[in-house]
Amino acid sequence: MKYLDEYRDPAIARALVEKIRARVTRPWVLMEICGGQTHTLMRYGIDELVAPGVDLVHGPGCPVCVTALETVDKALAIAARPEVTFASYGDMLRVPGSHSDLFRVKAAGGDVRIVYSPMDALKLARAMPDRKVVFFAVGFETTAPANAMAVWQAHREGLTNFSVLVSHVLVPPAIRLLLQSPSNRVQGFIAPGHVCTVVGYREYEELAREFRVPIVVGGFEPLDLLEAILMLVSQLEDGRAEAENQYVRSVAREGNVAARRTMEQVFEVADRKWRGIGEIAQSGYRLRPEFEAHDAEKIFNVAGVSAEEPPECISALVLQGLKKPTDCTAFGERCTPDTPMGAPMVSGEGACAAYYAYRRHERDLVGLH
């Protein structure tokens, strides 16, 4: 398959691993930001291949995982309403709220639909003028342009029955928070390749300068990640701290200008609460006031919903890369993909789910290979 097989070539992978080993003179701690990157690392065992010279910790790049608990509860409240058709990406359906999840709301009679794109939700709104269609607009910067376009089109068409429940989060404020924390161990970052495809990597240049930490924009295939790791290790060994781009086939420094323009028209930056982390200033998007007719939070009056997270769940520490999923007392026992306590276990992109799927045998640590 084009653009995939080349980036999964085992011979090239071996060569990259050798180069990494040759460069490393002391152990380095690196973090990959995006959940999709975490999954690739786990699936191909790349973290094993680069150990012990490189220790990979997994960052908060799972938008499903970091969606605030009260936002999930708001979604459940809206979806349960008889006049609402609630449209969402598939992986949000399993995310646990305080007492329920969208699958259960669907089973109880709520009109919950899985869609592949916000445009599908827009089509539903056009086809069913007497239903209130609400789209769960979750994601990092990656999914924001499409969501912005959906709102913009709805506004232009006067589609008053279409609204979005916005829960966008931005990556750079999260990295900044990590770097400011006194317990931070991370010495280099693999920046999320598809976020940067949209917004470019200027902000990461600023972060690299301000905190003197190397950042490499990485792709999602195993060779992308190995190459990004090699680039980070080279910078660290040389004492450099710059932003570099490994994912050149997809990312340009300025990103996608048209997408950014649409996002700026529809969204404005706002403070946002991250599940397991808490509120981070200026770390999310909300709809601009001129689009409030399509803002589900205002239309359905759910602003007052608040929630508390279960005490045993350490997703806060996992999402910040301070603990591994296997460090959690509930992992694999009370917390499994079927009975998740926190979102990193639910979402396919979550660190806990990745560990559960690919590595849970390590918890009891008997040599299997």
Next chain:
Amino acid sequence: MLLGHGSGGRLSAELVRDVFLPALGNAVLGALEDQATLEVAAGRVAFTTDSFVVKPLFFRGGDIGSLAVHGTINDLAVGGADPLFLSAAFILEEGVPLDTVRRVAQSMGEAAAAAGVRIVTADTKVVEKGKGDGLFVNTAGIGVVRPGVTLSAANARVGDRVILSGYIGDHGIAILAEREGLEFDNPIGSDSAPLHTLTRAMLDASGGIRAMRDPTRGGLASTLNEIAAQSGVTIEIDERAIPVREAVRGACEMLGLDPLHVANEGKLVAIVAPESAEVALAAMRGHSRGAEARIIGTVTGTARKMVLMRTSFGTTRIVDMLAGEQLPRIC
């Protein structure tokens, strides 16, 4: 379809006479008794039941009718049984076009005839519009187990080889593509097919077959996990040995699905004693439904009940059962 078609009166009789008998026709069914009375060879009888609710009803490579016949045959075949007789019960929704029912019945009749089995007893019910999703089929199947053969998912032992009969993921992706209106340059069709002549060839060739299963819902991963759990063993498979069509791989990549979890309807996986593996493999490859058969792994231990996979990079990861529905990913 009208509610009256399910009421047992004249409309029902007409439906049987005009639609089901011509399509499924055989002497036993045609006798129109409340039960089928059958001669079965002395020995062990294998008995299975299944229900089919697939949407859409018609898809590339098959339909709910042929799927029902093949699926039932295969559940018997992987138990070492020769399938003989099937039942078919239909639950139809008021308003479903008669032509749809006719096409499904015809397809079942053809599939059964091609496979050399007979549908000997049937039933029809009609539910009110809105109370049933078009058409559901329930089947049961009877076969006679070959003397001396006891296949079981609990039989796997350390050293046994794992053999897969061909490409995985075709059926699930074909259905998903049709349902979601996804179009591919190389359209994918369901692999729905009866496997009883393949299993017969395998059992003729080798006495070392411990177990066979058809990896339907939940895919190869779930089936291997079931065997690992029932036998109390670790199964290790090799990623590079598992055949997946390019088009299926492409569809899975796009949707964030794992081919190991996608349903198959014309494939089987066999656990075979190591000394018999080559013979079994040759028998499979000599059959049209096993032409792409491969040895994909080995039963390696009893310390843990799990399925592991050696990746193309030489590292090892767990292959898990599907947890709930496979959900296409957000990003």
